Amino acid sequence: MTNITDLTLADLRDALKSKKVSSLEATDAYLSNIEKARELNAFVTVTADRAREMAKASDARIAKGDGGAIEGVPLGIKDLFCTQGVQSTAGSHILEGFVPTYESSVSANLWRDGAVMLGKLNMDEFAMGSSNETSYFGPVINPWRAKGGNSKLTPGGSSGGSSAGVAAHLCAAATATDTGGSIRQPASLTATVGVKPTYGRCSRWGVVAFASSLDQAGPIARDVRDSAIMLRSMAGHDPKDSTSIDRPVPDYESSLGQSVKGLKIGVPKEYRIDGMPGEIEKLWADGIKWMKDAGCEIVDISLPLTKYALPVYYIVAPAEASSNLARYDGVRYGHRAKEYSDVLSMYSNTRAEGFGKEVQRRIMIGAYVLSAGYYDAYYLRAQKVRKRIFDEFVDAFSKVDLILTPSAPSAAFALGEKSNDPVQMYLNDVFTVTANLAGLPGASVPAGLDERGLPLGLQLIAKPFDEETMFKGMYALEQAAAFKARPEVWWA
Amino acid sequence: MSVDKETVRKVAKLARLALPEERLEPLTQELNGILKWIEQLNEVDVEGVDPMASTVDVKLPMREDVLQDGPTGGGQADNIVANAPKTEDHFFIVPKVVE
Numbered sequence: 001m002t003n004i005t006d007l008t009l010a011d012l013r014d015a016l017k018s019k020k021v022s023s024l025e026a027t028d029a030y031l032s033n034i035e036k037a038r039e040l041n042a043f044v045t046v047t048a049d050r051a052r053e054m055a056k057a058s059d060a061r062i063a064k065g066d067g068g069a070i071e072g073v074p075l076g077i078k079d080l081f082c083t084q085g086v087q088s089t090a091g092s093h094i095l096e097g098f099v100p101t102y103e104s105s106v107s108a109n110l111w112r113d114g115a116v117m118l119g120k121l122n123m124d125e126f127a128m129g130s131s132n133e134t135s136y137f138g139p140v141i142n143p144w145r146a147k148g149g150n151s152k153l154t155p156g157g158s159s160g161g162s163s164a165g166v167a168a169h170l171c172a173a174a175t176a177t178d179t180g181g182s183i184r185q186p187a188s189l190t191a192t193v194g195v196k197p198t199y200g201r202c203s204r205w206g207v208v209a210f211a212s213s214l215d216q217a218g219p220i221a222r223d224v225r226d227s228a229i230m231l232r233s234m235a236g237h238d239p240k241d242s243t244s245i246d247r248p249v250p251d252y253e254s255s256l257g258q259s260v261k262g263l264k265i266g267v268p269k270e271y272r273i274d275g276m277p278g279e280i281e282k283l284w285a286d287g288i289k290w291m292k293d294a295g296c297e298i299v300d301i302s303l304p305l306t307k308y309a310l311p312v313y314y315i316v317a318p319a320e321a322s323s324n325l326a327r328y329d330g331v332r333y334g335h336r337a338k339e340y341s342d343v344l345s346m347y348s349n350t351r352a353e354g355f356g357k358e359v360q361r362r363i364m365i366g367a368y369v370l371s372a373g374y375y376d377a378y379y380l381r382a383q384k385v386r387k388r389i390f391d392e393f394v395d396a397f398s399k400v401d402l403i404l405t406p407s408a409p410s411a412a413f414a415l416g417e418k419s420n421d422p423v424q425m426y427l428n429d430v431f432t433v434t435a436n437l438a439g440l441p442g443a444s445v446p447a448g449l450d451e452r453g454l455p456l457g458l459q460l461i462a463k464p465f466d467e468e469t470m471f472k473g474m475y476a477l478e479q480a481a482a483f484k485a486r487p488e489v490w491w492a
Numbered sequence: 493m494s495v496d497k498e499t500v501r502k503v504a505k506l507a508r509l510a511l512p513e514e515r516l517e518p519l520t521q522e523l524n525g526i527l528k529w530i531e532q533l534n535e536v537d538v539e540g541v542d543p544m545a546s547t548v549d550v551k552l553p554m555r556e557d558v559l560q561d562g563p564t565g566g567g568q569a570d571n572i573v574a575n576a577p578k579t580e581d582h583f584f585i586v587p588k589v590v591e
Contacts, residue, residue: 097575098575099574099575100575101563101568101571101574101575102563102571103563199547199548200548213545213546213547239553239555240564242552242553243546243548245548245550305536308533308535308536311529311531311532311533312533314526314529314530315530315533322507326508329508330577331576331577331584331586332572332575332576332584333575333576333577334575334577335577336577336578340587342587342588343586343587343588343589344508345510346586346587347508348505348508348509348510349510351507351508351509351510352509352510352511355509360509360519361519361522361523361526363507363509364500364503364504364507364509364519364523365523365526365527366507367506368499368503368523368527371506374493377493378530380543381533381534381536381538382533383543383544383545384538384541384542384543384544385533385536385538385541386543386544387541387542387543387544388536388538388541390544390547422522422525422526423525423526423529437547438547439547464547
């Protein structure tokens, strides 16, 4: 048969179930890929021994005929998810060596369904970044390179280890998280499928908190079917997360291939931004045509407050982060400074040593916008604009079923290209951040290559808890785009 | 609105971040760059709009006030101090706070 690691998650699942391959074979094949791909820096921790143990246990269950939905499938886990007995760093020096004594609910759901953990994936520190360059453990390198070039490109962020790992076939699929675009932007930059579900669909329990009203877990996978399988296992109600919603998890895979005829697809004119490459505009037009050809009705819509979404985000997210990250004080877990004279200098030296530059910048912004005298002018105003953005989407979704936009304003860019200008870096999330502010599900599907041969994605946004319609639309886009390109394997 | 170096120093102290003197000037500039960009929110009419803290429109769930099973339950002192930099007999050790 073909190389095991080239099978999609769905095909591997079926091959495992019919005992054509064993989980141990698949796991060893992935571990070998990971070993050869050290240069990509996709993993912070590889858990080879645990992976083989889990694989053997899966094979035993399959032999007895009682395997779970993804029994024996080897996965990568973003290092923001706490994993019992395995270092979980959130990409930060302050959590280096932190070994949780408990398991995040989302990863626990995956193990319940039989998945195997290959290791923990690299990411921007505390998920704050769009290029993976803020990771304490160094940037991840995108498996994709420009045609004829060999400069190192970003795999996007913050879930850059997840996107690069899936694109380079270092795991069958990966978990990721999305606070402003951290699943969809990296998916767009690596020709993978990234799904951010509705806020409340996946439990946040055991996921290191960044901005609690925006954070949501979801999968990065090779195709739409794989992402549907992953989300079904990850999602579900959890009493340990008070914002987790108690409603049944549908079988998303069964939505795939259902007709999209008659669906109304909204195209918001405000997503046509200054300086957007012509290729992205063309791809968007292609996407509109594909949906139309599939029988959808295209509806021009207007979301006038779109341009204010990022500024709202850069008040709300840092404010929540400054509060969430107050827990890192060198007392209960993580790094503690060696030198200090009293408890206050212990706190401030610990935090100055443990947090990177971008994280400190965001804590400062958050502390400032929440401080006495500025709260009303910044934080309260941002929350009001957030409400208006939310209302705009409610209004738009009274007329359409899905919204189609580009996923990111550019293809993969070079490491170092934007790291000196925070605002330029923040603009990467211009198309994705609105769905977080409004709590809506959004997904990126690979749709084409630019003239340098780099992948570009299209985004679909859906109504709250209407992931099924989103998956129908995603599958239709995937079919029409017929995207088959793969990065040339230069790293192994 | 823009921040001066004194404000940045004060916010760093509130946020418990030791700020080396040479980082003060560049950080002030970076923060002002971000704040200037954020200020476009002043163009939006928010008269009479309720602030939104969460998109989840449900009442906060209540549960029975009993000890939970599993990791949120009791009797796990070993686990709770397992990752602490300095402990003694299930206590966290910090520098002396009161004389």
